[in-house]
Amino acid sequence: MPKKISEIGEWGLIDRIRKDLKTTRFVQKGAGDDAAVITIPGSSKRLLYTTDMLVEDVHFTKDHSPKAIGHKAIACSMSDVAAMGGLPKYAVVSIGISGDVEMPFVNQLYAGMNEIAVKFGTCIVGGDTVKSRKLIINVTLLGEAKESEIVYRSGARKDDVIFVTGLLGRSYQSGHHLKFIPRVMESQYIVGKFKPTSMIDISDGLGSDLSHIMKESGVGAVVYEDKIPRNRKATVHQALTDGEDYELLFTLPADRAKRVKNQMRAKFFFGEIGKIIDKKEGFVLLDKNGQPRTLKVEGFNHF
Amino acid sequence: MPKKISEIGEWGLIDRIRKDLKTTRFVQKGAGDDAAVITIPGSSKRLLYTTDMLVEDVHFTKDHSPKAIGHKAIACSMSDVAAMGGLPKYAVVSIGISGDVEMPFVNQLYAGMNEIAVKFGTCIVGGDTVKSRKLIINVTLLGEAKESEIVYRSGARKDDVIFVTGLLGRSYQSGHHLKFIPRVMESQYIVGKFKPTSMIDISDGLGSDLSHIMKESGVGAVVYEDKIPRNRKATVHQALTDGEDYELLFTLPADRAKRVKNQMRAKFFFGEIGKIIDKKEGFVLLDKNGQPRTLKVEGFNHF
Numbered sequence: 001m002p003k004k005i006s007e008i009g010e011w012g013l014i015d016r017i018r019k020d021l022k023t024t025r026f027v028q029k030g031a032g033d034d035a036a037v038i039t040i041p042g043s044s045k046r047l048l049y050t051t052d053m054l055v056e057d058v059h060f061t062k063d064h065s066p067k068a069i070g071h072k073a074i075a076c077s078m079s080d081v082a083a084m085g086g087l088p089k090y091a092v093v094s095i096g097i098s099g100d101v102e103m104p105f106v107n108q109l110y111a112g113m114n115e116i117a118v119k120f121g122t123c124i125v126g127g128d129t130v131k132s133r134k135l136i137i138n139v140t141l142l143g144e145a146k147e148s149e150i151v152y153r154s155g156a157r158k159d160d161v162i163f164v165t166g167l168l169g170r171s172y173q174s175g176h177h178l179k180f181i182p183r184v185m186e187s188q189y190i191v192g193k194f195k196p197t198s199m200i201d202i203s204d205g206l207g208s209d210l211s212h213i214m215k216e217s218g219v220g221a222v223v224y225e226d227k228i229p230r231n232r233k234a235t236v237h238q239a240l241t242d243g244e245d246y247e248l249l250f251t252l253p254a255d256r257a258k259r260v261k262n263q264m265r266a267k268f269f270f271g272e273i274g275k276i277i278d279k280k281e282g283f284v285l286l287d288k289n290g291q292p293r294t295l296k297v298e299g300f301n302h303f
Numbered sequence: 304m305p306k307k308i309s310e311i312g313e314w315g316l317i318d319r320i321r322k323d324l325k326t327t328r329f330v331q332k333g334a335g336d337d338a339a340v341i342t343i344p345g346s347s348k349r350l351l352y353t354t355d356m357l358v359e360d361v362h363f364t365k366d367h368s369p370k371a372i373g374h375k376a377i378a379c380s381m382s383d384v385a386a387m388g389g390l391p392k393y394a395v396v397s398i399g400i401s402g403d404v405e406m407p408f409v410n411q412l413y414a415g416m417n418e419i420a421v422k423f424g425t426c427i428v429g430g431d432t433v434k435s436r437k438l439i440i441n442v443t444l445l446g447e448a449k450e451s452e453i454v455y456r457s458g459a460r461k462d463d464v465i466f467v468t469g470l471l472g473r474s475y476q477s478g479h480h481l482k483f484i485p486r487v488m489e490s491q492y493i494v495g496k497f498k499p500t501s502m503i504d505i506s507d508g509l510g511s512d513l514s515h516i517m518k519e520s521g522v523g524a525v526v527y528e529d530k531i532p533r534n535r536k537a538t539v540h541q542a543l544t545d546g547e548d549y550e551l552l553f554t555l556p557a558d559r560a561k562r563v564k565n566q567m568r569a570k571f572f573f574g575e576i577g578k579i580i581d582k583k584e585g586f587v588l589l590d591k592n593g594q595p596r597t598l599k600v601e602g603f604n605h606f
Contacts, residue, residue, distance in 0.1 A: 002405040002406055002407050003405065003406050004402060004403055004404065004405050004406070005400060005401070005402045005403070005404050005405075005406065005409065006402030006403065008406065010432060013406075013409065013432055014432060016406065016409065016410070017409070017413055017430070017432075020410075020413055020414070020417055021417070021426065021427050021428075022417070022421065022426060023426045023428060024424070024426055026392075027393070027426060027428050030426070030427075030428045030429065031427070031428060031429045031430060035429065036393070036395065036428035036429040038393055038428065038445075040343050040345075040346045040348065040350075041346065041348070042343075042345050042346040042347055042348070043343045043344065043345040043346040044345055045343065045344070045345070047343075047350075047445075049393065049395055049428060049429060049445070050395065050429060051395040051396070051397050051429065051430060051431050051441070051443055052397070052431050053397035053398075053399055053431050053433050053439070053441060054433075055399050055433055055434070055435045055439070058433060058434050058435070059433070089329075090330070090339070090341055090352065092339065092352055092353070092354040092443055093354070094354050094355070094356035094441050095356075096356055096358050096439065097308060098308070099307060099308045099309030099606035100307055100308070100309065101307065101308050102305040102306065102307050102308075103305055103306050103307070103308065103311065103316075103319065104305045106308065106316065106319065106320070107319070107323075110320055110323055111323070114323055114324070114325070118325065121327070123324065123325060123326045123327055123330060123333070124324050124333075124334070125324075125326060125330050125333045125334060125339035125341065125352060126333065126334045126335075126338065126339040126352060126353060126354065127320070127334060127354060128354050128355050128356050128441075129313060129316055129317060129320075130356045130357075130358055130361060130362070131358070131361050131606055132358050132361070132437075132439075133437075134435075134436075134437075136356070136358070136399065136435075136439055138354070138356060138397050138431075138441040138443075140354055140395055140441075140443035142341075142350075142352070142445075303402035303434055
């Protein structure tokens with residue numbers, strides 16, 4: 001019996017798709033990080049390349065404002081570029097939309113996209129418009145970074161300290177997922193001053209996204225429950241599993257971590273939440289009494 | 304009363320969206336051609352950047368084979384890159400899909416994409432997977448071209464001869480829209496040997512896509528009905544308005560056009576169908592007796 005997508009889950013689906021993808025030597029990193037990394041002969045910059053699809057009733061509903069929906073659609077791709085250490089530059093936007101939608105809705109949708117885009121020097125350079133009963137927005141974003149600035153999920157090493165850039169949990173309930181500012185400035189600051197060993201943006205949930213770093217880096221991690229910066233009303237479980245926080249999660253060797261703690265609290269918030277341990281120790285969550293707790297780290301699964 | 308998208312139509316919608324887009328000096332061409340053109344400092348190549356969304360029951364149905372759907376999804380973006388004179392290189396693919404879909408369907412969908420992609424040296428380097436009741440596929444494609452090879456819609460001049468690369472009409476009925484080979488080789492040949500003054504791929508229909516060249520170039524056009532190469536059973540009207548042919552439509556000054564006709568029939572098919580005239584003469588369609596006919600050139604409108 002052939003298996004359904006719902007049986008193998010989102011990660012099984014992605015793994016299956018990745019298995020058949022072949023890339024050329026100009027692809028420095030293909031599928032499997034926040035963005036692909038492409039080399040352009042003659043240029044010292046690398047291209048960062050990412051795409052995100054948002055579908056009505058999955059990522060937003062008709063009750064949300066079109067401006068907020070537009071904001072979210074492009075901001076989550078900007079967050080991916082930031083998570084690689086790059087600057088977002090050029091977007092193409094496809095929308096699937098019903099003919100019954102009124103033009104002011106469309107204008108607001110693009111106003112939301114343009115407003116956050118220009119803030120970070122990003123421009124929309126093209127797109128596609130098709131008919132669809134439910135609203136669909138797909139944003140593809142090209143970013144740029146120097147080779148030396150690019151941060152992958154795969155560089156975390158034992159004893160590295162784990163940081164997050166902001167408060168986690170209840171993003172959907174609080175509306176944060178529609179108005180977050182992608183951590184482009186924080187990323188530039190961290191990358192320029194401290195060169196993180198690994199980085200990812202928290203879209204699926206801290207537990208799930210940390211497990212991506214663990215898997216790609218071949219390490220384990222310990223997280224101190226009471227150190228996780230949480231949004232108002234968010235439980236520890238919500239901070240670990242809700243997703244759509246769009247904060248950056250990154251790791252630094254102990255010496256560089258100390259410098260972050262000493263110098264930077266004034267400019268940006270970087271919360272230390274744990275450290276990298278041996279792969280064989282897996283994912284350890286410690287409560288405020290130092291007692292280990294188990295967490296199902298699967299995180300958000302669409303299917 | 305605010306207007307609905309269905310009232311202003313696809314072109315009205317696109318014009319409205321374009322009005323608010325701001326670009327930087329690195330964007331050599333933004334929205335309004337088959338692909339955007341981006342300059343990368345240090346590189347002699349330009350990036351061509353295009354995106355296409357396909358939605359179930361609009362561009363294909365559940366009755367079509369997943370392999371054919373995958374083929375179409377990426378081939379239509381490859382056709383856009385070819386229409387600019389470039390080579391398709393790097394794709395990112397988003398799919399919206401139901402959890403009830405079985406994995407062999409997904410495997411075949413990507414097999415269809417990979418098969419046509421590798422034929423032209425294109426690779427899939429990333430993507431997104433989300434839940435959706437109806438199948439949605441969004442392909443974004445990056446291509447490359449030397450600055451001197453890029454062909455826009457805007458360069459057609461009076462007395463240029465108009466060519467198409469293949470037979471038109473009944474693409475949907477005949478299944479051509481699911482199995483066409485993007486005209487990458489033809490484009491390379493034309494661009495390398497003859498430097499067309501304008502080019503576009505026929506996705507909305509000959510009448511509509513020629514009108515894009517007319518509009519962007521500020522010219523008129525005369526087309527000889529009986530010279531339009533038509534598919535079996537296709538009427539002149541179908542050849543002019545059906546769309547999804549994915550042939551290239553291009554223009555050449557008379558002297559270069561003569562060279563095409565003399566030298567190339569053996570290698571590729573290039574059908575001469577008319578010529579560029581003054582803007583004030585508009586779009587003239589001549590029947591086999593030389594009598595003018597009128598054509599509503601709006602072409603395919605999704606909404």
